[in-house]
Structures are given as structure tokens and as C-alpha cells.
Amino acid sequence: MRMNLSSDLALAKARAKFFSGHSLPDGLVPAPILRSWQRCAEQGLDAGDSVTAEPMTAGELRQIQQQNEALRLISRPELVTLRAEAKNTDSVVILTDAQGIVLDVVGSAEFAGEAARVALQPGVVWAEKSTGTNAIGTAMAERRAIAVHGGEHFFEPHGILHCAASPIFDPFGKLAGVLDMSGHANAEHTHALGLVRLAVEQIEHRFFARGFEDRTVVRFHRHAELLGTSREGVLVFDGDNLVAGNRRALSLLGMDRIAFRKTRRQDLFERLDPVLRGRGGDVFTAAISRPEERAEGRLHSVRLVGEDQSLFLTDDVRTQCDKAVRLINAEIPVLVTGQTGSGKEVFARHLAGLSQRQGKPFVAVNCAALPESLIEAELFGYEPGAFTGARKGGAKGLVQQAEGGILFLDEIGDMPLLLQSRLLRVLQDKQVSPLGGGAARRADFVAICATNRDLKAMVEAGTFRADLYFRIAPFTIGLPSVADLPDKRAVLETLWQPFSTAHGPLGEAVMERLAAYDWPGNLREMANALAAMAALAGPGQKVSLADLPSHIQPVRFPPPRPMADGALGTITEEAMRQAVERNRGNLSAAARELCVDRSTLYRRLVWAGKAH
Numbered sequence: 001m002r003m004n005l006s007s008d009l010a011l012a013k014a015r016a017k018f019f020s021g022h023s024l025p026d027g028l029v030p031a032p033i034l035r036s037w038q039r040c041a042e043q044g045l046d047a048g049d050s051v052t053a054e055p056m057t058a059g060e061l062r063q064i065q066q067q068n069e070a071l072r073l074i075s076r077p078e079l080v081t082l083r084a085e086a087k088n089t090d091s092v093v094i095l096t097d098a099q100g101i102v103l104d105v106v107g108s109a110e111f112a113g114e115a116a117r118v119a120l121q122p123g124v125v126w127a128e129k130s131t132g133t134n135a136i137g138t139a140m141a142e143r144r145a146i147a148v149h150g151g152e153h154f155f156e157p158h159g160i161l162h163c164a165a166s167p168i169f170d171p172f173g174k175l176a177g178v179l180d181m182s183g184h185a186n187a188e189h190t191h192a193l194g195l196v197r198l199a200v201e202q203i204e205h206r207f208f209a210r211g212f213e214d215r216t217v218v219r220f221h222r223h224a225e226l227l228g229t230s231r232e233g234v235l236v237f238d239g240d241n242l243v244a245g246n247r248r249a250l251s252l253l254g255m256d257r258i259a260f261r262k263t264r265r266q267d268l269f270e271r272l273d274p275v276l277r278g279r280g281g282d283v284f285t286a287a288i289s290r291p292e293e294r295a296e297g298r299l300h301s302v303r304l305v306g307e308d309q310s311l312f313l314t315d316d317v318r319t320q321c322d323k324a325v326r327l328i329n330a331e332i333p334v335l336v337t338g339q340t341g342s343g344k345e346v347f348a349r350h351l352a353g354l355s356q357r358q359g360k361p362f363v364a365v366n367c368a369a370l371p372e373s374l375i376e377a378e379l380f381g382y383e384p385g386a387f388t389g390a391r392k393g394g395a396k397g398l399v400q401q402a403e404g405g406i407l408f409l410d411e412i413g414d415m416p417l418l419l420q421s422r423l424l425r426v427l428q429d430k431q432v433s434p435l436g437g438g439a440a441r442r443a444d445f446v447a448i449c450a451t452n453r454d455l456k457a458m459v460e461a462g463t464f465r466a467d468l469y470f471r472i473a474p475f476t477i478g479l480p481s482v483a484d485l486p487d488k489r490a491v492l493e494t495l496w497q498p499f500s501t502a503h504g505p506l507g508e509a510v511m512e513r514l515a516a517y518d519w520p521g522n523l524r525e526m527a528n529a530l531a532a533m534a535a536l537a538g539p540g541q542k543v544s545l546a547d548l549p550s551h552i553q554p555v556r557f558p559p560p561r562p563m564a565d566g567a568l569g570t571i572t573e574e575a576m577r578q579a580v581e582r583n584r585g586n587l588s589a590a591a592r593e594l595c596v597d598r599s600t601l602y603r604r605l606v607w608a609g610k611a612h
């Protein structure tokens with residue numbers, strides 16, 4: 001959280017005192033920060049030193065990234081989700097490994113550039129012992145989430161940063177990495193710590209999705225509707241021994257990770273039943289899956305709230321669905337267009353579910369995310385020894401994995417030209433030949449392609465093959481962006497449905513604010529904001545304005561100031577203030593009207609407002 005001038009001054013005084021060798025009385029700086037300063041000083045770090053961390057070479061970084069591929073993969077959805085928030089708040093999201101080495105940085109390119117100047121960039125170690133007090137290193141040392149603001153950082157140059165980080169623990173309680181959000185120390189980051197915590201909860205929950213097939217997995221919560229979400233407690237037993245679990249389970253049962261391998265099932269519960277009675281008297285609803293049940297194919301059914309998606313479709317799109325499904329049934333490709341986050345993949349899955357190919361594989365390929373050198377091998381597979389680094393036994397391509405079902409080619413506009421002609425042949429002949437000269441095999445799939453680009457314009461510009469375009473786009477469905485929808489309230493209500501059991505309907509003030517926002521990240525941004533709000537509201541609580549993401553919160557403006565002095569800055573601010581008022585608090589609309597960047601408006605007004 002941004003501090004005010006007086007606490008900044010108090011911190012500066014505390015720093016001066018501590019770094020001139022005096023001990024600090026309690027309460028001058030938060031206890032975890034003081035502990036961290038002490039650790040750093042004991043290690044011989046000097047706060048006045050310039051920070052000269054050398055990033056590793058590209059090759060070394062690639063190796064570390066590969067070693068952490070599982071963590072990166074499992075964290076990817078959260079990085080993607082937080083990226084939108086980070087762009088809006090001019091900050092970055094960072095994933096590190098268990099040693100504090102930065103693996104990935106996503107978010108505001110502008111801030112990433114500034115962060116790189118203090119070596120907050122891939123390949124640099126942010127553990128305390130080299131980089132001093134900072135959210136990543138201190139979260140690792142303290143084994144808990146923490147925000148480190150400005151001058152709380154050990155090294156002075158890091159004072160420009162506000163960082164919030166949470167350690168990521170694997171199911172066995174071992175540190176797997178750290179997730180961090182960092183931005184300017186002089187900007188508001190009210191929700192950063194909450195969002196990071198929430199994201200880590202999701203990541204840690206995803207660890208349990210596989211790998212425990214031969215163990216007993218108990219998923220439980222006091223509220224049945226939270227089963228299947230990342231807020232459920234998960235415990236894993238090997239026979240009767242507790243071997244793994246998530247933090248939620250530990251906190252529900254009032255335990256520590258130390259309990260793993262030292263606790264028996266009988267110490268916690270008398271019996272493993274759907275109505276689970278804790279030894280402490282608590283009663284939970286549980287879903288239990290035992291290895292013997294899985295072996296017999298009787299996997300315990302758990303209602304996955306997250307997958308019970310409330311789908312929002314405009315009437316217009318709904319009427320197009322029928323036609324699209326008929327085409328898919330006739331093995332004719334369909335093209336879905338729409339801005340990022342408008343729901344192209346969700347919609348494609350919906351179509352697949354309505355078609356005769358329902359229940360068959362749905363293989364989604366992001367053409368923009370695959371490296372150009374790999375895309376061909378990934379799509380069409382390869383024979384043993386087809387290229388250096390190829391797997392020994394060769395590999396089945398994604399086209400073949402979609403056998404009998406749907407191949408969803410996302411961001412098709414980003415497919416390199418050379419590959420476009422190969423794809424065209426595959427679509428025409430319905431045959432694939434793996435790389436390395438294997439025999440062509442028949443392929444039975446229907447392609448649904450998606451793009452947020454103007455493919456027609458790309459065809460005219462010569463960057464997209466006309467013949468491929470005609471092949472994939474005999475029928476195009478355009479999904480509207482949220483800003484174009486006449487009634488955002490209906491969308492909000494639909495997307496809020498999964499949370500309404502626990503938190504009731506959205507209140508009018510909150511609804512009004514959400515409906516006034518223009519949702520540049522479309523349904524994705526909306527779905528994520530609502531999920532974050534529900535989580536911040538706490539169990540059973542209604543959402544309040546304070547739970548809204550910071551950039552959607554009502555702006556509190558300073559009272560109008562007289563323009564008598566005529567200073568240019570005052571006139572500008574007054575013009576901005578009036579524009580925001582005209583647009584009923586919608587900063588994006590006001591920024592458009594004034595032809596300035598939204599962040600400029602935010603900084604000048606909200607900042608000025610907070611300072612008054």
C-alpha cells in the first residue's frame with residue numbers, strides 16, 4: 001500500500017538509525033522487514049552499495065526455465081490473468097524458482113524496462129542474501145506472503161519499487177518458487193498482495209490435479225459449494241499416513257506443514273466420510289477418492305464449480321450457434337473472431353459440445369505461443385530422429401491427438417506463412433505426414449480457427465494466404481467485445497452466478513461501478529475481476545466497493561480548486577477533472593475524450609486526489 005509522506009519520513013529516519021548501527025525500537029518498521037534487515041546486515045550486505053547483479057546468459061536462463069517447466073506451466077494461467085491487472089496498474093508479474101531466480105516477467109512493458117534497470121529481470125537472483133530485503137527474497141525467508149514498499153527494501157536503488165510476493169509451496173510443503181507483483185513505489189497497489197495470494201492459492205491447488213492416483217485424496221470444506229474450487233482443503237494420504245496437503249487444508253485443521261509424514265489419518269478424522277468430522281469437532285463436506293476406486297474406474301465425482309461455467313451468449317451469437325454446429329457436423333471449418341478475452345475458445349468448446357463430436361478430443365493450439373521452429377513438429381508430429389533434440393520414439397502431432405474431434409487453432413493470424421501452406425494441404429487432403437518423412441496418415445478432425453486480427457486485411461497485405469483464408473473462413477462468427485454490448489449488467493449477472501450462492505447478488509453500487517467500466521480485457525477480465533472480488537469478500541460476505549480491483553474503484557477527487565493562479569498544471573488538472581465528471585467517473589472514456597493516456601489521467605488526478 002502506498003504510504004503517506006509522514007510514514008515515508010518515519011521510514012527514512014528508521015533507515016538512517018538502523019544503518020548507522022543503532023537498534024530500532026519496536027513498531028518503527030514492520031517486524032518482518034526489521035528481521036530481514038537484520039539478516040541482510042548479518043550477511044555483510046551494505047545498504048549503500050550499488051546493485052550490480054549480473055543476469056545469466058540466455059543459454060543458462062533457458063536451462064533454468066526448462067528445469068522449472070512444470071512450475072511455469074502450472075502457473076501460466078495465473079500469469080496470464082494477472083498480466084491484464086499488471087498492465088492496468090503499470091506493474092509487472094514475476095515468477096521465480098525456489099532459489100529466487102526470476103524465470104518470467106509479464107505485464108507493463110514500460111515498467112518492465114524500468115524494473116530491468118534495478119535488475120528485476122529474467123535470470124537475476126532475488127534471494128535476500130544477494131539482493132537484500134525485497135518481497136521475493138523476504139517471502140522465501142519468512143515462508144509467507146509479504147509486501148515490501150519503497151525504502152523498506154534493503155538496498156537504496158530498490159526504493160523505487162513496491163513489491164508484493166507469495167511463496168509457492170508444492171504439495172509436500174517444499175518451496176517451489178515465488179509469485180510477485182511489482183510496480184512503482186509511488187503508485188497505488190492496494191490489491192497486489194491479495195491478488196498474488198489468490199493466484200498462488202490457485203497454482204498450489206493445481207499441483208494436486210495429477211500425480212496422486214495411487215494415494216487417497218480428501219478434498220473438503222465447511223461449505224459444500226466450495227468443493228472443487230481452489231479454496232477447498234486437500235489432503236493426501238499414503239495408506240494412513242498424511243503425506244501432502246494444501247495450505248487451506250492445514251488452516252482448516254489448524255496444522256502446520258511439519259505435520260506431513262508425522263500425522264496419521266486417525267489423528268485427524270475418525271473415518272473418511274462425505275460428512276467428515278474433524279477430531280476438533282469441526283464438520284466438513286468431503287469428496288474422497290481412493291486408489292482402489294480409481295482402479296475400478298469408479299472415480300468419486302466431485303462437482304467442479306469452476307467448470308460449471310455460466311456461459312454468456314448474446315442473442316445474435318446464440319442464433320449463429322445452430323448454423324456453426326451444422327457446418328461442424330458436415331466437417332466444414334468455422335472461424336471465430338473477436339478481441340482478446342472475448343471468449344473465442346470458450347465459445348469453440350461450446351460449439352464442440354453441441355456438435356456430433358461432443359465427448360471427442362478438443363485440442364487447442366495457440367499458434368502465437370508456439371516457437372516457429374517447433375510449430376510444424378508440434379502440429380504434425382515427427383518420426384524418430386527427425387531433428388536434433390527430438391524424442392527418441394518420435395511424437396504424435398496435435399492434429400493426430402485431435403483424432404475424431406476438434407482442432408482449435410487459436411491466433412491463426414500469427415501462423416508463419418510457410419506453415420500456412422502446409423496447414424492448407426492438411427485441411428484439404430485430411431492427411432498428415434509427420435516430419436522426417438513418415439508415411440501420410442488419414443486425419444479425422446474439424447478445425448475451428450480463431451483470431452483477433454483482421455484476416456481479410458492480412459490477405460490484402462500478403463501476410464496471410466488467401467487460399468487458406470477461404471478454406472478456414474467459409475463461415476465466420478464475430479464475438480462482440482464487452483464495450484460494444486448494450487447491457488453490461490446482464491453479462492455481469494451471468495458471470496456472477498457461480499458466486500451468488502456464497503455471496504448473494506451484486507449490490508447496486510458495485511453493479512453500477514462495474515457496468516460503467518469498459519472492460520478492455522473483455523469477458524476474461526470480467527470473469528477474473530469477479531472471481532477476485534468474491535475471494536476478497538470473504539466467505540458468505542457481500543462484495544463491497546473496496547473489494548473492486550483498484551482501477552475499477554470509484555475515483556475520489558479533490559474538491560475543485562480555484563483556477564486563479566492560472567498555472568498550466570492546475571488548468572490541465574481542472575480540464576481532466578471536468579472530463580471525468582462528464583464521463584461519470586469513467587477514466588477510460590475521459591482519457592479518450594482528452595486524447596491522453598488513461599495512465600496519465602490516473603496519475604494526475606487520482607494521485608493529486610490522494611495527496612490532498
Ligand SMILES: Nc1ncnc2c1ncn2[C@@H]1O[C@H](COP(=O)(O)OP(=O)(O)OP(=O)(O)O)[C@@H](O)[C@H]1O
Binds near residue numbers: 312338342343344528
Ligand atoms: N461466453 C462466456 N461466458 C462466460 N465467461 C466467458 C465467456 N467467454 C469467455 N469467458 C471468460 O473469459 C475467459 C477467456 O475466454 P477465452 O480464452 O475463450 O477468450 P479468447 O477470446 O479465446 O481469448 P484470446 O484471444 O486471448 O485467446 C474464460 O476463461 C472465461 O473465464
